[in-house]
Amino acid sequence: MEGPNPIYFFTALVILLSSISSGAGAARPQKGNSEEFIRTSCSNTTYPKLCYTSLSTHANFIQTSPKLLARAALSVALNNTRFTSAVMIRLSHSHGLSPREAAAMRDCVEEVADSVDELRNSMAEMTQIKGTNFDLMMGDIQTWVSAALTDDDTCTDGFSGSAMAGKLKSTVRGRIVKVAQLTSNALALINGYASTFRG
Template sequence: MEGSFISHALTTLFILLQFTTYMKSCSAIRPTLVTETNTDFIKKSCDEVTIYPKLCYTSLSTYANKIKSSPKRLAATALSVTLSATKSTSVVIKNMSKSHGLKLREAEAISDCVELVGDSVDELRRSMEELAHMGGSNFEFRLNNIQTWVSGALTNDDTCMDGFAGKGMNGQVKTTVRGLILGVANLTSNALALINNYGAIHRAP
């Protein structure tokens, strides 16, 4: 039983290490792939409007040539990165939920997280589709939809982590799940901030 859970935990850690290695490799090759003007735009946007500017810049700077100086493309890329991370997290948590070494409360909390993260994936996917069709007289309607869905995804992350509250839940399961969800929540928060910024810029005279 314990061995089964340890196996899932090791798988989770391996995925996290892969992600960290990938981000470092992207940072290493970035100077030859992107222009300073485009990365400056991303850094300035991240610094001015997001709560986690370092994460914002690290996760988006490798896409600078695609984003250029477009607030819409910046918001869309942030959504795309967040969706990918949320999908990966969903897979890991689903695998963890199949472990036979979980305590009852842990199993219940993870089961809730599986559903909540699944809902977040749907909301982020719908947000990307809506953003792709924004423009004209329906701009505010679509923007409101996106803000509602991304905010909902962020609430789902918080609710998932709340399921592991209390000292009785302390342990590797709580540490692993909350670590994964916190990373996704921070990306989601940044994406929402960049979406709000895009909306504000669009409204400006």
């Protein structure tokens, strides 16, 4: 009895490798299209570079869907705001805070917690949005995200002025500014999705 034909196995291997290679090649343009879609969409936001870097890693999920892009942007803003909320709580318990710093931190903790709630509500609504009640639900989402952005601004207002200086001010403002920028970008992409759907 003869053994397996080596030419048969070589041919099968070539066919297998060709199919894997062509399959990988077919996937690349899709990701490329998605990344280009994200880049183009982000160009309409206030912070396009941050928008692209924060969302390009989600290209496989987003594909070229305005809805999934808006959802991803909202999710990124929510996750960053949750993390920042935990940091603000920890900083508020720091030793050696002046009375004004302590008051500003208490206000900031409250504002960022409100922002988390508003973004969480927006995310829940976004996952359930349907054509039949699109305008009503989208209006709620836009209102909540706008309110979250206002809360971020209110937090940083507490650390304005020359009397508030030093590491605490720079730490708080640095973190809140990034969260506000991500939230602003999310709102712009949500507005873009709304106009696409309605258009």
